[in-house]
Amino acid sequence: MATIVDSLAAFTAQLRFEQLPSNVVEESKRLLIDSIGCALGGLSHSKGTIGVEYARLMGAGTPGNQASILGTSERVSTVAAAFANGELINALDFDSILPPGHVSPYVIPGALAVGEAGKVSGQEMLCAVALSHEMSNRLGKSMDYLRDIKDGKVSPPPVFGYACTVFGATAAIGRLKGHSQATLANGLGLAGSISPVNSHWTWSQHAPATTIKYTAAGPLAQAAMAAAHLAELGHRGDRQILDDGEFGFRRFIGSSRWAPEKILPDLGTEWYFPPEQSYKPYPHCRILHALLDCLIDIVETNDIRPNEIEAINAWVEAFVMQPIWLLRKIDHVTDAQFSVAHGLSVGAHRIPPGKKWQSPEVVFDPSVLALMEKVSFDVHPDYEKLVSGNAASRPARIEVRARGKSFIGEARYPKGSPSPDPKSTMTTEELVAKFVRNAEGVLSAEKTDQAVTQLLNLDKVEDFASVMKLLTN
Incomplete structure (x- = not known):
């Protein structure tokens, strides 16, 4: 019988852009605009600049394995770029929210790096963004949630974090690298085994708190890059890691609730993340x-x-x-x-x-x-x-x-x-205005305008690397 990992791999491999509903396409564009804008703004914050400095230590990579750090002239290895851009997206705590919590700074950075290096199409990038958010949302619903209510009372879990996003992040990377369904399955199995821990509550209980916050974006993006690349190189992953509630991911990641029946139903035909996706007008929790x-x-x-x-x-x-x-x-x-x-x-x-x-x-x-x-x-x-x-x-x-x-x-x-x-919704025009404010002092006005146009029309872009050029100095 196919495992949950096998089914997620099949979904990742078989998804076609033409299958995406229009609201999924538009929400994926909005997520990219918002996340990239947050990264540009993140260059003003020490968490972001530390991520850039650490990426430099990882090196420039080799031809065909290089990608850009957003808002800079830096080109480093794809693994290093994923680390830096994850830290930049989350630096100001200005990035979007989707149950289980923050998702975008974990699943988008690897896709940006691999998509740029591989010169993928805009349609492929939108597929990667959509599937990574959908997968993360479904996995999040199968486990504990920070804002759980039990018997009419607030009931936060004893262990919490955003570690489950490592599966969506790995799937996006493998998809953009053109992995086979079998390789994708191995990558997802590896991702669960090397996922960062759920350290959210430790962070929230100790003041002054660690500046890496709830779950550091850079290391999780790096884990996803490692899982996808190790599968490509021949490592075998644990395909049963999401089926085994006693010893598998649910257990060692610390979730007291496990509802795997929420993960797969109507996967690829029903999209749950767009109606739950929210955006931040303020750089604050x-x-x-x-x-x-x-x-x-x-x-x-x-x-x-x-x-x-x-x-x-x-x-x-x-x-x-x-x-x-x-x-x-x-x-x-x-x-x-x-x-x-x-x-x-x-x-x-x-x-x-x-x-x-x-x-x-x-x-x-x-x-x-x-x-x-x-x-x-x-x-x-x-x-x-x-x-x-x-x-x-x-x-x-x-x-x-x-x-x-x-x-x-x-x-x-x-x-x-x-x-x-309806007044609570953040319009695309409002997200664009937020992007422009974050880009001030980082990109020229001309590049900012061109980048917005390209991102809003990403389904018509043939080479995503051309968009990344507009987002660097």
Whole structure:
């Protein structure tokens, strides 16, 4: 009988661009625009530049095995480029969200590197992006989820992370390298065996937190590259790794839930990731976005200045009562990506959302740090009920006290999430504007415009390497 790995390999090998529904094609384009833009912005952040420095240590590679580091003039080995671009995409925590959590910074970098080196078509790149996100989403649904609700109560898992994305990342690489179905299966089996661990909760419980965050993008992208290439060179993978709930991937990656029946049904005919794909308008942990929507609307509508604010009281998602979100002592710019108090203080300063939010000048601005002391927050009283009613819910309520008055804002769905409220969707035009802001100071205006045009029309591009040329200096 075919294993789950065999079936995923068959899906990867047999998928044709003509089979992709139009919404899948468009969402894949949007994911590339957003992720690449985040990488360009990530060059302003130390996490991103450290990734670039480490890629240099891995070397320039050989002819036919070289790829670009986004936003630079650097050409390194494909393995090194995948590492650097993964770190760049995730550096600002500005990248898109899809259950199990972050997916794009893990599955896109290897595809970019191999696609550029192999001069694949735009249609092939879109197939790779689509299948890697679909596979990651389905695997994520078969295991524990960070925002699980059990018996009406918040029930976060004891072990969590984004390790399962290694399968989608490996599939995308193998697909673009033209691997046979058998080689793809071996690659997926190898990927599960060398996957990074799920270290999310360790990171969230220890302050100051490690700057690699929940699951470092570079090492996972590198693991996927290793799995695909080792399979190509003749290594044999464990094809039963996803079928064995007792000793397989589910067990050693730490998931208490295992629902493999969620992985394969209608694979290739029903696409689950587009309706769940969300994007970030702010370079901050997603838990804060609905609060920021409300806060920014209040201060802008009422022209409230930071020095007029007497207090900011907020009610937010239940699982954020952990050290990294409670943090008030900001020692590193990465601390600011998760601190609720710091994020609300920056939002109240009405600084346009973008990479500037993570600049040392803003992060350590005395006015921002002072306003943090006036921020308090607690769990939203209806959080569990609202999340149980619709998984896209991220309930938020905020009160700004200023000028002797109280200004109240509430939201259930943050901007950037597909939801019953059409206003919460982030349009392609808005994603393009975000890309342009991230590209400022990195690419010329001419290259930025050309890159946007090519990415929006990627299905008509014959050589993806020509797009990468527009995304480098």
